Amino acid sequence: MRTENILRRTERLRKAFPSLAIDGVVLFVFESANWQSVYYISGFRGSSAGVLITEQETCLITDGRYMTQASEQSPFTLIPQGQRSLVEAMGDLLKQKDCRRVGLEKEKVSAKTFEQIQGFVKDVEWKDASQLLPMLRRAKDSDEADLIKRAGMIASNAYRAVIAKVKEGMTEKEFDALLEYTVKKLGAEGGWGNHGFIVASGPRSALPHGVPTDRSFQKGDWVTVDFGALVGGYLSDITRNFCLGKPDTRAREIEMVLLNAHKEAAIALKPGASGKEIDGIARRIIADGGYGEYFTHGLGHGLGLEIHENPRLSPLSEDFLQVGDVITVEPGIYIPGFGGMRIEDDYLITESGAERLSGNLEQGLILL
Structure with missing residues (x-):
């Protein structure tokens, strides 16, 4: 991470101090938990650290x-933990x-910590700063957008390579393992880390978050794959569908409804659009097709250092899109006992609309 980006982020963080009436912010990472916040603000990617940002200093x-x-x-002043616990230090x-008066990410810190x-430190007044880092992280700079775009291209290329090897009898787990391996082989740090890919075939594709099983691909199955890559700490998130042989007529109908819903929602992405409004565009098309x-x-959801960030596209969303948001668009239809599909891509909100970041995979059902 470039030092100028870190310095710019710490200055943005300090500008939020008056609104919380604080004179410093503390961030922790324990056993890699909450590494995203510490990495974003300091550049450090280790599994254990404490960060203190005050009006005058930055310490790690x-x-x-x-x-x-x-x-x-990291350009921060380094302080050895020594023989103390991290919290004591x-x-x-x-x-x-x-x-x-110190801000702390109470949503990220255990009650014990x-x-x-x-x-x-008995005389410190602790303020909840849980929303401070998500607010800062929401707008992606050009370096962040480029990393997400690279992650999208690697994931897309890996998917193409793996579906070329698909045949009857391959299991969901085998496909998942080969895709994860290929993502790494093509230069990514890995897949989604703590989140596994979704690979759901046949009737199991009706499970929006169907984890891979030992089920074997069969003739006529269509398979939903939700996958991505991790590059420089940043993630891509893509969903595609393929079919072994000729798909069911109803599957083709669902595909066309989803393609239309995705396209129209993506066209509407722009600064100032509401998350509820964008969701409603896709939802009406799906309902008009008989699958509401x-x-x-x-x-959809925001995307960056974590697979789910702000803003959100949903019927309950109160978010309005801003320049720099990276957002997924992922309409889906899931019919229990029959199957389902989802089509997902990642978009950067720009001054003039939106740019697709998730590679150049065709969105339609691929026939093998």
């Missing part, structure tokens, strides 16, 4: 395993800097 605490890595990745730092830090009751989730 980590242990001996990561001191060299941290010095290479942060408590000592807060006392040293005389911080009195919060009790410990309160015990180490089978579209059971929101149309």
